Amino acid sequence: MDSLTQIVLGASVGEAVLGRKAGNKAMLYGAIAGTIPDFDVFASHFTDTVTALAIHRGFTHSILFSILFAPVFGWLVSRYETYKNFKGWSWLFFWAFLTHPILDAHTTWGTQLFWPLDLRLAFKTIFVIDPIYTLPFLVFLILVLFQKRTSKQRRLYNTLGLTISTIYLGLTFLLKGLAFTKFENALQNQNITFKQIDTRPSPLNTVLWSANIETKKEYLLANYSFFDTQSITFDAYPKHHDLLGDLANNDTVKRMIAISEGWYTIIKKDGDLYYNDLRFGLLSLEPGSQAFVFQYKIEVDDFGRVTFIEQAKDKRDAKKLMTDLWLRAKGN
Structure with missing residues (x-):
């Protein structure tokens, strides 16, 4: 998905994991974590086109990457932030890293979630930019920013953002199935x-x-x-x-x-x-x-x-x- 969507998703995941304890800092680091997997695009500056295409959405979009690097970033942040819990920060980075490729798996390009296995998941149910997915999510995230760290409203708004976006993502599978049936029937009718x-x-x-x-x-x-x-x-x-x-x-x-x-x-x-x-x-x-x-x-x-x-x-x-x-x- 586009960078804005991944920032919104990462921030919301950060809030869900650590918002009550770290406040807006959880959203900030969640947003940062939501963009890190896409750093693989810089490979195009150092290698040929085909290799860069093979690398894109590969290792950095895998479960293995989330497992290996979440503790690294968690340790770095816990060293200088007021909230010092290494485990909490590690969980934040893990889920922000992991939800990024899971969302990307719904696009046409897909992701190598199970890297190093040569298997690219591409459900092709949503375009890389979809305002219907992103904008409501963004609105709820902005509402979260204006609530106190321990406010029930804060948690409600964030939960609504995550829930509505996820329901829409699930709905796209139904829409894809309906469209597929229409194409299939048209081919059969035209012999x-x-x-x-x-x-x-x-x-x-x-x-x-x-x-x-x-x-x-x-x-x-x-x-x-x-x-x-x-x-x-x-x-x-x-x-x-x-x-x-x-x-x-x-x-x-x-x-x-x-x-x-x-x-x-x-x-x-x-x-x-x-x-x-x-x-x-x-x-x-x-x-x-x-x-x-x-x-x-x-x-x-x-x-x-x-x-x-x-x-x-x-x-x-x-x-x-x-x-x-x-x-x-x-x-x-």
Whole structure:
């Protein structure tokens, strides 16, 4: 999830664990702890694109990280804070560290919660930024700040924030299931034979859902809003995996395919190959658009080493997409 959401969650968890004893300091350190797992993004400055993608939401988003580093941070804080309880601070950091990847596991990218096992949990039930999840949570957290440390109202507001956000998170599984059924029924009604379906919410909401459908030679992309009155339409994107040629046996390419969970297409443009990660969809709702959120140019040096270069995104596409998504969410 976005940084603001993780700060709010971390602060609320800090309050729940240690608020009565440490007051607003518990919220402060909970907020800090809620951002620490995302420090793995700095790996992109020191390594290649594929390795950075593999590292992201890996070790720092694992149970093991929470177990190992919670006591370290707990000890550091207990050394200079007025409240000296090492165990209390350690528990605060543990739960703030752990709830971060648990929340991230609900997004499309997912997390390696059980690192070092090569297993990425990605429930794909909520977009990385969702105001319906974050804003009510934030409001209750602000109300907490204005209450005395031992106030019953303080605990009530924090509990309400945690409860409402968690109920909404649970509701997204139901919404995902309903959307999946709609896509599946549409495919059957249109006599489309498919191998698998992958669904996810569109940006900033859980009303409009997107789907990737794999067939033998192509992928189908589609959108569905709970306010739709017309049939679902599917746009076809040829896989063109054969364009990789011998590169398909390259270790870097194999890693990239594994990261994308096999959801990718290859296009050839001006003699160059481009890798499109389908998991995050397009920056456009126009049929046949090639404006993928994550597109990489494949470069091969004289020594046969492969590099993936992420292509820059056009800000105008993103702005237009927000308007188009709002209109599309209201139904077709």
